[in-house]
Every structure is written in C-alpha cells, then in structure tokens.
Amino acid sequence: MTAAPPASGRGTALHPVPVTARTTWLLVRQGPGWGELSDIPEEEAARILASGAPLHSGFAGRTVAGGLATAAADAAARAAGRPLADWLADRTAGTVHRRTLPLYANINRAVRTRNPDAAAAVAARAVAAGFGTVKIAPWDALTGPDRIAEGLRIARAVRDAIGEDRRLLLDAHHLLTVDELLVHADALAELRPGWLEDTAQLHDPQGLRKVRDALGVPLAGGEFAATEDEVLPALRSGALDVLMPDVKHAGGPQQVLRLAGLAERHGVAVSLHNPSGPVATAASAHLSALLAPSSPPLEFMFGEVAWRAETVTPHEPVAAGTYTLPPGPGLGLVPDLSHRPEETTA
Numbered sequence: 597m598t599a600a601p602p603a604s605g606r607g608t609a610l611h612p613v614p615v616t617a618r619t620t621w622l623l624v625r626q627g628p629g630w631g632e633l634s635d636i637p638e639e640e641a642a643r644i645l646a647s648g649a650p651l652h653s654g655f656a657g658r659t660v661a662g663g664l665a666t667a668a669a670d671a672a673a674r675a676a677g678r679p680l681a682d683w684l685a686d687r688t689a690g691t692v693h694r695r696t697l698p699l700y701a702n703i704n705r706a707v708r709t710r711n712p713d714a715a716a717a718v719a720a721r722a723v724a725a726g727f728g729t730v731k732i733a734p735w736d737a738l739t740g741p742d743r744i745a746e747g748l749r750i751a752r753a754v755r756d757a758i759g760e761d762r763r764l765l766l767d768a769h770h771l772l773t774v775d776e777l778l779v780h781a782d783a784l785a786e787l788r789p790g791w792l793e794d795t796a797q798l799h800d801p802q803g804l805r806k807v808r809d810a811l812g813v814p815l816a817g818g819e820f821a822a823t824e825d826e827v828l829p830a831l832r833s834g835a836l837d838v839l840m841p842d843v844k845h846a847g848g849p850q851q852v853l854r855l856a857g858l859a860e861r862h863g864v865a866v867s868l869h870n871p872s873g874p875v876a877t878a879a880s881a882h883l884s885a886l887l888a889p890s891s892p893p894l895e896f897m898f899g900e901v902a903w904r905a906e907t908v909t910p911h912e913p914v915a916a917g918t919y920t921l922p923p924g925p926g927l928g929l930v931p932d933l934s935h936r937p938e939e940t941t942a
Contacts (some may be wrong), residue, residue: 665848
C-alpha cells in the first residue's frame with residue numbers, strides 16, 4: 597500500500613491509500629484528527645476543499661463534510677484525553693454500552709469473480725474467521741436477462757456456505773425494481789435473509805411496504821441519508837426495520853447520532869453503513885458503542901486485502917468477528933502511511 601502525496605486545502609491534507617483496483621481509502625487529516633472520505637475521487641475532494649464552497653451540498657460535499665467532522669471530533673477527543681465514544685457520550689448525555697462490538701462480514705469486494713463458487717469460498721472464509729453474519733450484494737456487476745436468477749444463485753451459494761444457523765444479509769443496491777422484487781419474492785424469502793437492503797428508496801414508503809409485505813423479511817436502507825427529512829417517510833411507514841446511516845456521508849458523528857436517535861424513537865434499529873477503511877470503521881465502532889445494546893452488528897469489509905489491519909497503529913482491533921474499541925484518546929488509532937504491503941493490489 598503506497599499512499600500518494602497528500603493534497604492540501606484550508607489547513608487539511610488528503611491522503612489517498614490505494615487498496616485494490618476498485619477501492620481507495622481517501623483519508624483526510626486536520627491537525628491531529630483523522631477522517632475518511634471514501635469513495636469520492638481525490639480530485640473532487642481537493643476541489644471542494646480549495647473552493648471554500650459550502651459543504652453538505654451533493655454527495656461529494658456531504659462526504660467531505662462528514663470526513664472533516666470526524667477529523668474534528670477525533671482531534672477534540674484527543675485533546676480531551678478521551679476515547680471518541682466517551683467524548684461523544686459526554687456531549688450528548690449518551691451512554692457507552694459496549695466496548696467490544698459484533699461485526700458482520702461484508703464479502704462483496706472480496707468476491708473478485710461474480711459467480712456462486714467464488715462467493716461461497718469467500719463466505720466460508722468469513723465463517724472460519726469467526727463471523728456469524730455475512731452480507732453480499734449478489735446482483736452487483738450482473739447484466740443480461742439472466743441477471744436476477746444468477747444473483748439468486750450467488751445468494752443461495754452463500755447461504756449454503758455459511759449454513760442455516762448463521763445470518764445472511766442481502767444488498768440489492770437498488771438494482772432491482774419493486775416489481776422485480778415482488779416477482780421473485782418467494783425465492784428471496786426462501787433464503788431467509790436477516791435483512792434485504794436498498795430495495796425501494798426511503799422517500800417511497802409505499803414501495804417499501806409492498807416489498808416488506810410480499811417478502812416478510814426485514815428491510816434496511818439509508819446509507820446516503822444526511823437529514824431527518826430524508827429518513828422520516830420510511831421511519832413513519834413502519835416498513836423499514838433497520839436504518840443504516842454512514843458517518844462519511846451523513847455529515848459526521850454528531851449527525852449520525854441524531855439520525856440514530858430519530859430511528860430508535862420510531863422503533864427502528866440502527867446498524868451503521870461501513871464498507872470503509874480502518875479510519876471510518878474506528879469512527880463507526882465508537883458511534884455504535886453508543887447505540888442500543890440490542891442493535892445489529894456493525895458492517896466490516898472482509899477479505900479485500902490481507903494487510904488491512906496493519907495500515908493503522910495500533911493494528912485494527914478486529915478478532916473473531918468483533919471490534920474492540922482502542923483504549924487511547926480519539927479514534928484510538930492513527931493511519932500508518934508508511935506501510936507497504938507484500939502483495940500487489942488487484
């Protein structure tokens with residue numbers, strides 16, 4: 597992993613960390629604090645930072661705002677000598693419920709060939725590593741008239757690989773229409789997913805209700821939501837079971853907690869969206885520690901590269917499907933930009 601030279605703007609520095617042909621962790625440093633801007637292009641982030649334009653506008657602007665807010669919170673917590681979870685709890689009258697959190701393995705980017713055998717092999721590795729819940733987006737990169745059936749075959753292969761006693765999560769990534777989901781409702785329900793993610797949009801509560809009623813399985817969504825108005829239609833509908841705000845895209849830690857509190861007041865569980873590098877994962881873990889103890893596991897990108905944990909100091913604290921909050925102040929870890937992997941990214 598060779599980090600490119602940083603790009604600077606208004607007292608910040610961008611550090612892109614190439615991971616694979618698909619993934620670059622775009623980190624932002626502001627003083628002693630760190631945040632993450634993945635997955636927006638470095639050039640766009642640099643332009644936004646240099647322009648002085650208002651943030652929170654558009655996906656890229658929101659992501660820059662989220663990364664800067666995370667870096668600011670990390671810096672403030674470090675200055676106070678408090679772990680980020682405790683620093684946030686102090687400011688929100690919250691409670692740190694857990695310091696070791698369950699994770700689920702998102703295997704999507706570790707499946708380099710989109711076929712059932714490849715997906716099953718990675719899923720089996722996740723189970724062997726101690727994960728009790730596995731997620732895949734089985735319809736990603738599939739085209740043609742057989743794409744839905746092939747995605748179902750991939751999902752079935754993952755279900756068979758992890759066994760019936762572990763949870764399978766499916767992410768549709770809005771690649772299937774509501775009508776397509778309804779046509780294949782029985783086949784989807786037979787997979788017994790713990791949730792089906794990104795079906796209808798949050799602003800389409802009727803679509804969510806149709807899918808929820810037809811499948812009879814929990815629905816999840818909200819990875820790009822940043823405001824209360826964006827999530828309220830789904831929360832009020834009773835058709836959304838899990839809200840998934842992302843610290844990178846929602847505007848930072850405090851806004852994630854606002855959205856999470858709103859969801860919990862509507863009886864909706866919260867599981868942070870986190871297909872991210874170690875910096876955003878650390879921030880998400882600190883935030884998840886303040887959620888209800890019964891909250892679903894936190895997302896973790898499993899198996900993308902073998903050297904992931906070594907890119908931060910101390911190494912990323914993931915073991916047996918859990919994340920243990922580092923005891924140090926702030927995020928409790930910092931990127932090691934000098935790290936060089938032994939393997940070549942692909």
